[in-house]
Amino acid sequence: MSLYRWRGLSSNRTFVGLDNYKKLAADHLFWQCVKNNLWLLVVGGTALIALGLLLAHGMQTRGALTRFLRSIYLFPQVVSLVVVAILWMFLYNPTHGLVPDLIRRIGIQPPAEGFLGSSTLALPSVCAAFVWYALGFYVMLFSAGIHQIPIEVSEAAELDGATGPRRFFGITWPLLWAVRRVACVYVVINVMNVFALVYLMTRGGPDRHTDTMLTYLYEQAFVDRQFGYAASLAVVNLVIALLLSAVVMVLLRRNPTAART
Amino acid sequence: MNGKLISRIGMLIYAAAIVAPLAWVIISSFKSGFEIFESPWALPAKPEWSNYQEAWREAGIGHNFFNSLVVTSITLAILIPCGAMAAYVFARYPFRGSRALFTTFLGGMMFPNFLVIVPLFFLLRNLALLDTLTGLIIVYVAYSLSFTIFVLSGFFQTLPASLQEAAMVDGCGHSKTFWKVMLPLARPGLLVVAIFNAIGLWNEYNLALVLLPSDKNRTLPLGIADLVMTQHYQSNWGALFAGLVIVMLPMMVVYWVFRDRIYQTMLAGALKG
Numbered sequence: 001m002s003l004y005r006w007r008g009l010s011s012n013r014t015f016v017g018l019d020n021y022k023k024l025a026a027d028h029l030f031w032q033c034v035k036n037n038l039w040l041l042v043v044g045g046t047a048l049i050a051l052g053l054l055l056a057h058g059m060q061t062r063g064a065l066t067r068f069l070r071s072i073y074l075f076p077q078v079v080s081l082v083v084v085a086i087l088w089m090f091l092y093n094p095t096h097g098l099v100p101d102l103i104r105r106i107g108i109q110p111p112a113e114g115f116l117g118s119s120t121l122a123l124p125s126v127c128a129a130f131v132w133y134a135l136g137f138y139v140m141l142f143s144a145g146i147h148q149i150p151i152e153v154s155e156a157a158e159l160d161g162a163t164g165p166r167r168f169f170g171i172t173w174p175l176l177w178a179v180r181r182v183a184c185v186y187v188v189i190n191v192m193n194v195f196a197l198v199y200l201m202t203r204g205g206p207d208r209h210t211d212t213m214l215t216y217l218y219e220q221a222f223v224d225r226q227f228g229y230a231a232s233l234a235v236v237n238l239v240i241a242l243l244l245s246a247v248v249m250v251l252l253r254r255n256p257t258a259a260r261t
Numbered sequence: 262m263n264g265k266l267i268s269r270i271g272m273l274i275y276a277a278a279i280v281a282p283l284a285w286v287i288i289s290s291f292k293s294g295f296e297i298f299e300s301p302w303a304l305p306a307k308p309e310w311s312n313y314q315e316a317w318r319e320a321g322i323g324h325n326f327f328n329s330l331v332v333t334s335i336t337l338a339i340l341i342p343c344g345a346m347a348a349y350v351f352a353r354y355p356f357r358g359s360r361a362l363f364t365t366f367l368g369g370m371m372f373p374n375f376l377v378i379v380p381l382f383f384l385l386r387n388l389a390l391l392d393t394l395t396g397l398i399i400v401y402v403a404y405s406l407s408f409t410i411f412v413l414s415g416f417f418q419t420l421p422a423s424l425q426e427a428a429m430v431d432g433c434g435h436s437k438t439f440w441k442v443m444l445p446l447a448r449p450g451l452l453v454v455a456i457f458n459a460i461g462l463w464n465e466y467n468l469a470l471v472l473l474p475s476d477k478n479r480t481l482p483l484g485i486a487d488l489v490m491t492q493h494y495q496s497n498w499g500a501l502f503a504g505l506v507i508v509m510l511p512m513m514v515v516y517w518v519f520r521d522r523i524y525q526t527m528l529a530g531a532l533k534g
Contacts, residue, residue, distance in 0.1 A: 054271065055275055058271055065273065065276070071517075073279060074523075075279055075516070078460050078512045079513065080466065080481075081464065081466055082485055083286075083508050086489050087283075087285075088282075089489070091285075095298070096297065098282075132278065140528060140531070141528075144528050144532065182532065193373040195467055200489075218471075221378070227379050230379050231380070235376075238373075
């Protein structure tokens with residue numbers, strides 16, 4: 001379908017070969033979307049992996065707080081993305097949202113146009129909502145990884161007095177390389193397929209500062225009725241996601257513990 | 262000691278960051294529109310139950326709720342038997358090419374469904390199933406099948422083969438063995454998969470957005486998203502928050518009741534995929 005120019009009326013479908021892809025390569029709006037996706041990937045992905053690891057590490061201790069946290073940390077995952085998007089729209093609301101209010105209390109003046117209306121802050125704000133939503137999954141992934149660390153290693157570390165940060169960087173971090181690799185692939189897939197959150201929170205605005213590949217795809221297909229063009233966008237999105245996943249797999253291929261054992 | 266304190270503070274912040282926004286939604290759903298606007302942090306002076314009434318009736322959330330209930334339950338009613346039968350064959354009757362077929366199914370688990378949305382839209386339009394719940398249900402069944410087969414075949418593999426043999430010796434045919442012996446044994450697995458799928462289907466937005474263009478068949482996520490757009494002009498925010506609670510609370514309760522089993526299923530899916 002990506003090789004046709006087609007506006008949804010079957011009589012008017014013409015084969016245009018690779019024209020859609022040529023158009024895509026020259027489409028600066030498309031490149032803006034790719035840039036936004038990559039920004040989300042780098043910033044959001046780093047936050048997800050770093051926070052996920054740290055929180056999973058912290059949640060290994062016993063106690064009332066950890067027990068409570070363990071039973072609630074997947075809540076954002078079972079709430080619909082629509083609810084997450086609306087919830088955060090209200091949290092960011094310039095006149096009575098909690099986030100601007102908090103910031104005002106600290107003594108910083110929040111942007112008058114609102115977090116989601118500011119061209120510089122809109123993408124980070126959407127990213128924060130995305131991290132809030134997705135974090136539980138990565139905490140879960142890393143918690144499971146930490147559980148798989150052989151008990152002898154943890155005990156030996158404890159006997160040698162490795163606790164807190166030392167234990168984190170000496171034991172947890174290197175031994176979790178395999179889980180980290182899986183987590184990175186998930187980050188790529190998740191971020192490349194961000195749609196509902198952006199679509200509902202900002203519609204890609206202001207002025208396409210938060211537009212992502214899939215919101216652009218939706219607009220091309222179901223608003224502008226450029227179905228062939230939208231299909232080529234889907235193909236390119238998939239190719240980019242596969243390429244990035246492959247890069248992650250190759251970059252993190254080496255087992256950092258192998259040299260020592 | 263210092264490290265411990267930092268980790269405690271970090272976890273406290275994390276817990277607050279999860280609970281506070283969700284609690285805020287629930288608290289705001291009992292406030293009048295004026296209270297939400299004037300004192301966002303305060304508790305409601307008196308709970309406004311009428312918000313729920315308004316959301317359910319006037320805003321049409323009740324209608325959407327019913328649609329979601331129909332879609333989710335019919336999808337599960339088709340999905341679970343089909344998935345169980347396929348999974349059983351994959352687990353117990355290896356045939357030529359069964360591994361390749363199974364891997365293909367797993368690939369479907371990872372594939373982002375929004376990328377096929379354009380062809381899917383036309384497929385349903387040509388079948389005259391666009392904008393119908395039937396069409397959405399068929400798509401949902403197809404899209405949930407991968408994960409269902411993956412989890413259930415893992416479950417069937419753990420059941421002892423001797424039971425299957427014993428049933429055969431006692432004169433059950435292949436199908437009777439499955440329906441009378443193996444399927445009842447797999448009940449815990451079926452339950453988890455059903456719950457897990459129910460949560461995903463109840464919350465699903467992307468496919469429903471494209472495949473249900475008109476108002477009448479809207480599912481709950483579509484209805485609430487639409488409410489935000491119209492409520493911007495009416496500013497009856499209490500009802501909007503009540504609507505949000507109606508969407509999120511059932512799945513939070515389900516998750517709370519079955520959290521240990523859901524956790525294990527999610528993890529299995531995440532690590533294998």
